[in-house]
Amino acid sequence: xxxxxxxxxxxxxxxxxxxxxxxxxxxxxxxxYWYRQDPGQGLxxxxxxxxxxxxxxxxxxxxxxxxxxxxxxFPLTVxxxxxxxxxxxxxxxSIQLQETQYFGPxxxxxxx
Amino acid sequence: GIQVxxxxxxxxxxxxxxxxxxxxxxxxxxxxxxxxxNPWGQLINLFYIPSGTKQNGRLSATTVATERYSLLYISSxxxxxxxxxxCAVPHGGSQGNLIFGKGTKLSVKP
Numbered sequence: 420x421x422x423x424x425x426x427x428x429x430x431x432x433x434x435x436x437x438x439x440x441x442x443x444x445x446x447x448x449x450x451x452y453w454y455r456q457d458p459g460q461g462l463x464x465x466x467x468x469x470x471x472x473x474x475x476x477x478x479x480x481x482x483x484x485x486x487x488x489x490x491x492x493f494p495l496t497v498x499x500x501x502x503x504x505x506x507x508x509x510x511x512x513s514i515q516l517q518e519t520q521y522f523g524p525x526x527x528x529x530x531x
Numbered sequence: 532g533i534q535v536x537x538x539x540x541x542x543x544x545x546x547x548x549x550x551x552x553x554x555x556x557x558x559x560x561x562x563x564x565x566x567x568x569n570p571w572g573q574l575i576n577l578f579y580i581p582s583g584t585k586q587n588g589r590l591s592a593t594t595v596a597t598e599r600y601s602l603l604y605i606s607s608x609x610x611x612x613x614x615x616x617x618c619a620v621p622h623g624g625s626q627g628n629l630i631f632g633k634g635t636k637l638s639v640k641p
Contacts, residue, residue: 452629459633460633461535461617461619461631461632461633461634462617462619462629462631463631464628464629467628477628478628507572509572509574511574517561517562517621518579519564519576519579520564520576520629521576522566522573522574522575522576524571524572524573525572525573527572
């Protein structure tokens with residue numbers, strides 16, 4: 420089946436620790452995105468990538484990093500510099516920028 | 532930057548009822564997307580609708596770009612329609628950046 424997968428479903432982070440969230444798609448989409456959602460709020464863009472080996476900061480990139488070495492993969496690292504990382508993280512992809520976006524099931528990150 | 536406002540913030544319906552959700556945006560846009568987030572967090576794209584009207588089963592959407600609003604109609608609502616409905620428009624200065632509204636939380640009671 421074609422789609423977007425995210426892992427893990429739940430992730431616990433200790434103080435000062437970097438953690439990496441996985442996002443994989445087999446839709447052959449060029450564009451991929453990472454969003455953060457806080458309780459009762461809409462989504463905010465962290466990073467997006469138009470094509471392999473290219474990515475751009477979104478509205479809330481501080482404390483996060485990404486890579487795009489393969490078309491199908493767009494991992495997000497939450498660094499120790501992100502002081503309030505507890506949130507629901509959603510990955511999405513689209514054929515090209517500004518086309519219809521398709522979302523993965525999300526990863527819930529909690530700080531211990 | 533562009534502002535996106537959705538109304539109402541919360542809506543409770545009896546199964547079978549119809550409803551209209553509204554999305555206002557503060558600047559001209561070249562596309563608009565409606566999403567449904569189910570109670571488990573999964574977002575599904577409902578419509579990509581920069582202007583005009585589209586229909587998909589019991590759902591339809593209309594965007595009036597010149598007046599900067601979009602409407603999502605849900606007819607004969609079912610309990611599975613429950614969740615949060617978001618609209619999103621592109622950030623004018625960034626091609627990849629969608630700005631989301633805060634959503635309308637819909638609860639459909641049996």
